[in-house]
Amino acid sequence: MKVGVVALQGDVREHREVLDALGVDAPDVRSPEDLAALDALILPGGESTTISQLLRSSGLLDALTERVADGLAVLGTCAGAILLATEVLDGRPDQCSLGALDVTVRRNGYGTQLQSFEADLDLDGSDGRPFPGVFIRAPVFERVGDAVDVLAVHDGHPVLVRQGPVWASTFHPELSGDLRIHQRFVDQDHNRYPKGER
Numbered sequence: 001m002k003v004g005v006v007a008l009q010g011d012v013r014e015h016r017e018v019l020d021a022l023g024v025d026a027p028d029v030r031s032p033e034d035l036a037a038l039d040a041l042i043l044p045g046g047e048s049t050t051i052s053q054l055l056r057s058s059g060l061l062d063a064l065t066e067r068v069a070d071g072l073a074v075l076g077t078c079a080g081a082i083l084l085a086t087e088v089l090d091g092r093p094d095q096c097s098l099g100a101l102d103v104t105v106r107r108n109g110y111g112t113q114l115q116s117f118e119a120d121l122d123l124d125g126s127d128g129r130p131f132p133g134v135f136i137r138a139p140v141f142e143r144v145g146d147a148v149d150v151l152a153v154h155d156g157h158p159v160l161v162r163q164g165p166v167w168a169s170t171f172h173p174e175l176s177g178d179l180r181i182h183q184r185f186v187d188q189d190h191n192r193y194p195k196g197e198r
């Protein structure tokens with residue numbers, strides 16, 4: 001099992017450490033060639049406007065958009081979630097998106113860095129133990145499409161969602177010390193979503 005981590009900016013190392021702990025091979029993805037042999041992909045948190053620019057300049061944007069549209073599983077956390085959304089509010093006008101997840105997301109929806117917080121989350125379908133949600137200048141999902149499953153909610157807003165093989169959290173599971181979300185992402189049936197079937 002190979003889960004690539006898009007390594008342009010942000011908390012790449014933290015995702016890699018979680019995948020290492022799960023015994024999953026986690027190569028860095030920096031160019032279109034790095035996408036070749038992957039079973040799944042992670043788009044880390046960081047700064048979505050910066051990652052957006054680097055996706056363009058590295059040539060990764062088109063290749064990534066195509067692989068994800070083909071059914072490659074992807075988990076986007078925080079800035080990564082913004083980069084997956086079909087609609088971004090309060091983004092930069094030139095900010096790009098993979099358009100793979102039918103949500104409207106507002107950047108910095110809770111306010112500035114000072115409004116960063118931690119909250120215990122109830123994970124749908126989990127063992128009942130709360131998941132420690134770490135929210136850092138987090139975005140807010142203001143709308144989710146009908147095809148999107150909501151797996152956790154905080155303060156009336158979805159914070160962990162899934163549309164087939166496309167997963168996104170507005171918080172940082174990679175910073176929580178809890179492996180359950182990565183585990184579920186890795187354990188999903190990766191052959192279930194061929195092109196066009198989600």
Ligand code: GLN
Nearest residue numbers: 045046047048078079137
């Ligand atoms: N506010 C950042 C953005 O717009 C996301 C913050 C994060 O990833 N922790 O990209």
